[in-house]
Amino acid sequence: MSSPMHQLKLPAQTVRKARRLAARAGEPIVELARAHTTVSVERALLRLAGLQGADEEGTPWVNRLLDAVRGDVGLEHGAALPVWHAMSSTGLDLLGLAQKAASGDVRFDLPTGRAAVAARSRSRASAKAGLARVDANRRLRTKLIKRWGEAPGRPWIYLIVATGDIFEDIPQAQAAARSGADVIAVIRSTGQSLLDFVPEGATREGFAGTYATSENFRLMRAALDETSAQLGRYVRLTNYASGLCMPEIATLAGLERLDMMLNDSMYGILFRDINPIRTFVDQRFSRQIHARAGIIINTGEDNYLTTADAVEAAHTVTVSQLMNEYFAKEAGLEDWQLGLGHAFEINPDLPDSFRLELAHALLARSLFPDAPLKWMPPTRHMTGDIFRGYLLDAFFNLVGALTGQGILLVGMMTEAVVTPWLSDRDLALANVRYVMNAAGNLGEDFHPAPDGFIATRARQVLAESVDLLERICDDGMLNAIADGTFGLMRRPADGGRGLDGVAAKADDYFNPAAELLEAGLAAPSGEVH
Structure with a gap:
């Protein structure tokens, strides 16, 4: 995904140790x-x-069916056999x-x-038929990319629409694609992550976003296919697989051919106070669906820097x-599907803030050379001064160019002021186009001194990461989350929303979808990444 020019020479032994520690910390969570x-x-299912x-x-x-099953035989055996x-x-x-x-006219028992x-x-057989639809969509995506082509090179330009009304989102998304966006993200309605059901149908009222529903997915995908055919390049679609219905939304994404999904292992725990156990169980299944569907996940590390x-x-x-x-690789995802997040959120008034941003971005690129990292624009220190904001976004874009980020979210100079207008998006895209045209290959000439400020800072952050991972291995991941290690949010394992929706599996537990996903899926021959 990246060339050596975008990488620092990090201590190989330290990098290997960091990954070993991450696996040690993660294994109990997987179990x-x-x-x-x-x-x-x-x-x-x-x-x-x-x-x-x-x-x-x-x-x-x-929901109606599962509630009835659960009332009669519990959740621990799974829904498949009684249903x-x-x-x-x-x-x-x-x-x-x-x-x-x-209506209470049928009772369930375990056969x-x-x-x-x-x-x-x-x-x-029913689960196989559903997964066959997911597989067909994966093949169709590859076919359409080969037919229409896609954006040359990296980064992919990622732009958000969020009116609350899917029928308003569609023309805005199509306009953004025509203006140069490679990925359209439909922001989800505020609070949907706390709903323990997925709304049905096309929705026209949302709060700071549009509800994630199967029909909304279908409508937006069809609209972007139409625009892709006109433009001669495949435009990718993103939504959110998070919250209490993470596995269901991931499943709907696979059934409706979405291309990317925001799917972080801890975001719901930290920022929506969803129970940690519920979240980790749900995220493993959702990532298995994403692996099967050929969907790229976007993680949420940028959010930590809005609170810490x-x-x-x-x-x-x-x-x-x-x-x-x-967690992603354990669930079957490959490097090309790991849109690991990070952000340009250092206080711009801090001396050497730009060099620090470069150091952090290069560290991520060097640690994950084959992943399409998702680079997030400044939000926390946007003040409402749109001229200053436009300049900060240009510096953010420059870091993206210098460090070979894979997915670049377009920054808005009106961040923290208003929901952006189409004209705001046009200006923001012009900013990206200028920087990428003027400096897109500057990485060829950018070689930080091995003992200079940038390389030293990157090694320092890596060393601090190893120290923290060692503490997490000693204390346990759930305790680290409870102690406020990430984003300063304290989330105990027995707290938060959704714990009542978790059950320990009985010896006779059976879920054919989980069984089939566990077997994994190799990428189809000729797939375009």
Whole structure:
């Protein structure tokens, strides 16, 4: 993904030690995730099997069905056996069964013997059919990229739309693509991460964003396909797989051919107070879906620097990146799918702030040379002075050019003032185009002195990261999160939202989607990355 010109010569032994420590810290979390299921993981299976729609009150049928199953037999056995056994016994399809369950007209039990074998077989066939749709979308993405082409080189220019109304988002997204955006991100409605259900249908009212729904995904993907065909380059679509419905939203993304998903292992814990165990169980399943779908994940380390100092807490970003890398690869994601996050958030009034930003960005690029790092623009120190903001965004773009970032989020000079207008986005894209045209290959000539300020700072942050990882290995990842290690947020393992939706798996637990995803998927031959 990056060439040697974009890399520092870091101590190889220290880098290897950092990855070993990240694996040691992450292994107990993976075992925890393997040993538990959640309501959203089970609902994701029902969505893969084709259950969609909602009742008159707007409650999705997947919620209605799972709630009934859970009430009768619990969650610890999984939904597959009781649901498919009931379908066989009643002759109903999934929708009909959900409707009967909602009205209390059907009861669920755990089948045994031949009935259990039959339920396993039928549920596995349904899960395979859903994953076949995901696989078909992955192949279609590759086909369309080969037909239309894509943005030459890196970074991909990433631009946000967020009106709250999907039918307003669409023309803004198409206009942004025509102006040069390579990736369109539809910001999710504020608070959706706290909903333990996924709304249904096209939505026209959101708060600082648009609801993530299957229909909204479908509409935006179709619109960007139309624009991609006109432009002669494939425009990628991003949304959010986070919060209480992370596995379901990841599943819907695979079913509707989204290309990137924001999917951080700790964001929901730290910034939405979602229970850590719930989050880690859900994120493992969601990342397995993303691996299967060929979706690039974007992690959320930039958020730490909105609450913690970007210099003092720089090592926590690196540690989180290493943990995100471990969790992602354990779930089957490959290097080209790891949009690890970091940000330009150092106080610009600090002496040498630009050199510090360069050091941190080069450290990330050097640690993860094959990952399409996601470089985030300044937000915390944007003051409302749009001229100063435009200058800061230009410096941010320059760091992106110098350090070979893979995904560059377009900074807005009106950040912290208003929701940007199309004209604001045009100016922001002009800023990116100027810097990339004028300095895009400057990295060829940029070689920090081995013992200079930038290289020394990078080694210092790496060493501090190793020290922190050693403490996390001693204390445990859950305790580190509880102690406020990341983003200064204290989140105990027995607190937060969603813990009541977690269950330890019984010995006879069965989920055919999890079983099939666990087997993994090699990238199809000829896939475009």
